[in-house]
Amino acid sequence: MKYTVAVRELTEFTAKQGDLDLRFTPSPSAQEGIAGHAVVTARRAAGYQTEVSLSGDYRHLTVRGRADGYDPTRNRLEEIKTFRGDLERMPANHRHLHWAQVKMYGWLMCDKLGLEEMHLALVYFDIASQKETAIEETHSAAALKQYFEEQCGRFLAWAEQELAHRSARNQALTALRFPHASFRPGQRQLAEAVYRATATGCCLMAEAPTGIGKTIGTLFPLLKACPGQELDKVFYLAAKTSGRGLALDALSLIKKSEPALPLRVLELIARDKACEYPDKACHGESCPLAKGFYDRLPQARSAALVHGAMDKEALRTVALEHQVCPYYLSQELARWSDVVVGDYNYYFDTSAMLYGLTAANQWRVGVLVDEAHNLIDRARKMYTAELDQTEFHFLRQSAPAALKKSLDRLNRAWNALHRDQEEPYRVYPEIPLKFTTAMQQVIADITDFMAENPTHVDSKLQRFYFDALQFSRLAETFDMHSLFDITLKADSRRADSMLCIRNIIPAPFLGPRFEAARSVTLFSATLSPWHFYCDTLGLPENTVCVDVESPFRAEQLSVRVISKVSTRYQHREESLSPIADLMARQYEDKPGNYLAFFSSFDYLQKVLELFKARYPQITTWEQSRRMEEAEREQFLARFTPASQGIGFAVLGGPFAEGIDLPGERLVGAFIATLGLPQLNPVNEQIKERMGAAFGAGYDYTYLFPGIQKVVQAAGRVIRTQQDRGVVYLIDDRFARPNVRRLLPAWWKVES
Structure with a gap:
């Protein structure tokens, strides 16, 4: 069985050495790199060959x-690398890797043309100055062949191991049996839908009730489909830590x-949760786990893969045994794992690692x-960018002199954006070219400054630089899918604004993320209306939608909708007393454990204070802001x-989803939503944009965002297998006919 690998992937595996160095050094963008290659090759004489396809076998x-290029007249093979700043500051291990690549190409070219020797050149092209620096070496074909075979030999041992693992994995998955004695009601329907969608290469949206076992009901059939569909990887993406834990x-x-x-x-x-030395920088001169990282990586990688189950703690143990960074070890292991469990952003974000690896390696x-x-909501945040003018002013005050001119020019263009704006919030049809041009110039100047001054440390400058890059990238793709709005800052001493x-x-x-996968299955207890999710997320036209039959019986759970209490912002104070009394009555009627959910910490505190004052005999505990995982576990342990x-x-x-408190551990819940202010300009603009894109039929989703959240939460708080539970949903908007139609028929609405 043949194993095919790209030169770059092979050399990155065999020739990386030395320290992990994440010090910020601005590098050319992909577009600048392509343009730089074009400049270099355009300077070459007639007959110069570019993008020469090469291939060779070893066993x-x-x-x-x-x-990158070959000059047949001079018999010179070139590897072109674009860069910024001082070439002398390039780390030695980067240069070592570049030589490994060009030597591999050198042998493949010698073999292709039957040559006895080859002149090799690393051509470094400075994007800023447009100058070339060439470093040349001459090697015999025999020496290049020996180097090629040494690198291939080192990789082949790994490749053979991977082929054997893949064969054993597929054989075991083909014979895999469901881990329970039988499927739960509805679980088989879900599993069959996932398997069929993967087999036919289409996407699936599955609305399935809480409690039927959606996690195992989706993972099992997808793993079963891996051998037949020749899947390389399975990605399980969750919104929260609890979702990863269930997977x-x-x-x-x-x-x-x-x-x-x-x-x-x-x-x-996340990197901040995996970091062992948060007070140190990510390079060998500061962090002991970065020093010699690539020298110790092969042993750490092998040890981790032998372990197989590489969750946070297991990975940390292996990493510390081999004195490598746990976070960057996990990044490397993503290439060699069968199932990767992580957050949405690893596949859907602008710079998503898993999506990038999938595209680069053509994984299925x-x-x-x-x-x-x-x-x-998560995707909207991924593709949203904000710039705060107040923070920008602080940056200008401390910025290096070399950047003052372009920063001042940007500030003038910024002020011009909102000079005539009188209302606190306004949406504009486009982003003025004058502003984006000034922004691009600032980005270019900061890039050059950081390249020339790599030891300069300025957290405000670096933070603004990354924010500006994100804003600039999104400005280039600005269209009807987004709004450009300006909010005037009322608390600012000057006429500052927030751009978004x-x-x-x-x-x-x-x-494109959905198209890159063989199949994507999206599942939840609430994915209605189908067309809204399909259109808003950009799912393919052949997406299959499945509504998994609920095994739930109405008598198992009492859902009582309280529509006579308004939880709107302006009525919040009036809602405190009836909510507290309702909770006390239910508790006295049936003592036990209850959860009470509110839409903000402020609302929670107000109800809690009143409840404690009126009913001190009832035990209470509360979620606090920014709870650590240990604190969350203590909350649930109650x-x-x-x-x-x-x-x-x-x-x-x-605690609103992904928790499992069966039996008498939880007998009821109270859920109240905090209404938005009567007039919310952002919401109005969202409704208008959605209406323009999809038609007025989508409006109700945005007219009642709090109600949607409540309906979604109700299905998760009490597990469906639990008998005799009770859930109270509190909001007067449930009385409206167009909201009532969102509710299951067996929910009891109390006017």
């Missing part, structure tokens, strides 16, 4: 790639049921999107079969 390994638990159950299954499971976590992947109702490119319809950005009391939490937080 059952095929190595292929494209050499890891399900995968652990699958592996326990099939002990011989060689499945590599990797959990990706199956993607699962957990609690997919969250994806719209606000994404409304993420479909144009997410569409719910035991023997305990009684009410836990106060916030809608949309970690």
